[in-house]
Structures are given as C-alpha cells and as structure tokens.
Amino acid sequence: MARAAAHAALDRNRLGAFLTSVALRLCIDFYRDIDRRSRLLQRAALAETPGTTEEDVCDEDFGRWLLGQVQHLRGREQEVILARAKGISTAEFARMHNISVKAAEAAFTRGRARLKNVCAKALEGCAR
Known part of the structure; x- marks a missing residue:
C-alpha cells in the first residue's frame, strides 16, 4: 500500500479512492487464492480415493x-x-x-x- 501511495504518477486528490480500490483488490485476490487452494485440495482428495466402480x-x-x-x-x-x-x-x-x-x-x-x-x-x- 505504501508503495502504491508513493507512486510518482498518482493523483494526490484521488489518493483515498485509489487506496480503497487497492485494498479491495488485495482482499479479492486473497479470497480467490483461498478458494483456488480449497478446490485444488478437494481435487487431490478425490484423486487419492481408490477407484472401485x-x-x-x-x-x-x-x-x-x-x-x-x-x-x-x-x-x-x-x-x-x-x-x-x-x-x-x-x-x-x-x-x-x-x-x-x-x-x-x-x-x-x-x-x-x-x-x-x-x-x-x-x-x-x-x-x-
């Protein structure tokens, strides 16, 4: 966040809106990563179950x-x-x-x- 706020081309009048967008996107990325990892673990668990059909x-x-x-x-x-x-x-x-x-x-x-x-x-x- 500090690096984003210190960006040279940043419009200082829109700093609050910019940081809010950055925070929201970081949260979205965080939860997408958790969801992706959860799906991968579910696939791995399914792959480990022996086939009996x-x-x-x-x-x-x-x-x-x-x-x-x-x-x-x-x-x-x-x-x-x-x-x-x-x-x-x-x-x-x-x-x-x-x-x-x-x-x-x-x-x-x-x-x-x-x-x-x-x-x-x-x-x-x-x-x-």
Whole structure:
C-alpha cells in the first residue's frame, strides 16, 4: 500500500479512492487464492480415493491387456511405448538412447498406431 501511495504518477486528490480500490483488490485476490487452494485440495482428495466402480475395474483390466499387447511391437516402438508408460517423455527417451527427438516421436506414433489397430481388431472379434 505504501508503495502504491508513493507512486510518482498518482493523483494526490484521488489518493483515498485509489487506496480503497487497492485494498479491495488485495482482499479479492486473497479470497480467490483461498478458494483456488480449497478446490485444488478437494481435487487431490478425490484423486487419492481408490477407484472401485465397474468402469475403473474395466479400465485397469484393459490397461493390463494393452500392456501385454506392447510385447508384440517391434524393438524401438516397444521401448518408447514402455518408456512413456513409465512416465518418461519422448524427448528424454531420445536423449537416453542417443537418437533424435523426431525419431523417438515417430517410433511412438507408429507403436501407438499399431496398438490402436490391435484394439480395433479385438473389438471386431468381440462384436461377432
């Protein structure tokens, strides 16, 4: 507030109104921050609750099945997909394997496309 009041371009005739506006905005920012933190904590609490719905169980089962299908991919495609599943970025994967980021991204794209085709074929088999 003191810094705002000491501003060189401040109109001294409007100092009271200016400081009132500054105080109100600081209060608004303070309560917005509290609200934002509260929402983040609620999201974190929801994220920590274990999924027990039927959909969650199916998602986990599908994830295990899909991870098994990764074993059928070719060398670099398999490596980059497994690295991404572990949370390693394609750029980090490229650095670790001394290849270009473009090559790592291409291998990831090819591997993902092959897995998509495997999923499509499996769904076709289920529909019959």
